[in-house]
Amino acid sequence: MPKTEFSPSIDSRPTYAGLVSQGAAPAIMVADEAGAQALSDLAASDASVMDHAHVVLVGCGASALGDVTPTALHEAPDFDAATPLVTQLLNTARMGTQIYLAGSEGLIGHVSALAFAAGMPVDEIQMEHRGSIARRMQCVHCKGITEDVTTDPFTCAHCGLTLFVRDHFSRRLGVFQGVCVDAETPGVVPEVVEIQA
């Protein structure tokens, strides 16, 4: 699956320029199944990028990477299982470590927020969107996070409010913001549509 082109939006909406090799520097790479293909493409453009790379695959096995062989390969079934591992890698990383994220907006948002908290400027993180355009949404009312949101509006998995999907993105939390869509006119909810890229 090729890299996703998103339509232009407000400044806070993240854009993903695509992965570009920073050479054989120490690296932390995190990808889901669709994103693993972007890591393979990256290694094909410059094999040395894997020389000092720790790759964390979320929700898929090593076969997703093809014949790419990084220094270390870790597998986790989901974000929750991957978080302590990625946090540990970030906390022991040195200045000059490169970060590559590939896959869904949920994965990129989740891990870029961890990297940001570890002191990595978001502009310096290599990101490429592949696969699902489902979003990681935070309810601005109850603060609960709903993963894999594909429709607008959607129902908050925590408080049950009907939320409008905004392009407004929190880099600190790595989530898009969802705002109650029928606060002024309870029960009057726009037609549910699929989220577009």
Next chain:
Amino acid sequence: MKKLCLKVAAVEQLSPLVKRFRFEDPTGASLPVFSGGAHLTVEMPEGDMIRRNSYSLISDPYDGSGYEIAVRREDKGRGGSLYMHTKVAEGDEITVSVPSNLFQLDLRARKHVLIGGGIGITPFLSQLRQLDMEQKPYELHYAARSREEAAGIRLLPQAAHIHVHISEEGARMDLGAILDGQPLGTHVYTCGPDGLISAVADQTARLGWPKTSVHSEAFTAPPPGEPFDVVVKSSGKTVHVKADQSLLEALEAAKVEIDYSCRGGACGRCHTKVTACDGRILHNDHWLSDDERAAQQDIMPCMSRFKGTRLELDL
């Protein structure tokens, strides 16, 4: 710019070339507090002109009982530091600006590495008090030629994370050893000679540090030079700039209205358009880009001079 009329409360010789000055409110009132890395501008009236130099504050940012600066005597300078060394005594009145900061800490950093060369130690003396107060991890490296010249030693606390490198004693600062292996989220700050600042920039680029994690301040008083003339476009008036005067000072003395803040070529406030230039602008600032310098259509009057037949400013 808001000004404060203060009293010189103490003058102390720290080293053969460096004096420490303490200013307090004459009524004992509390002064505005500041942030680590801030500076103030000191007015030095001499004859019919007022010279103004900016100096980093070295005292505790949270202590409003007084402001302290350290001034190195520059015998080849325009005379600002000589004025401070020879004309300012305890009990004198002195006019200063309120503090402002062009070299603040990035408090998102997980660790701070402070590197000061020579008199460039000064902004870090206030920063390390802020870092201590906020309990942020940091290390400070102070490089000086000799122990006698190292005025900062007496102002630095003795601690395991404070390192003094005296090159005369064979302990030259090794930037590679300092910067390599720092944890992710480190920011580095450098103040001192241009050579030190560019060496840190080169080393961090080699190690793959993000540019936004590298900060520097090359804060110097304007250099003297050959006298020259400048034409003010709006009035057609010609202003003469003396050898020991900066262009900004000459414009101020001629009552030409011009904004300023740092007077060290760092803040960009006095940025002025050049409407005619037959000759060469001697750019001494840290504000304009290389392209802007080459185009000769912009000048920073606080630092830069001119050599040629005609310079006209859009003022």
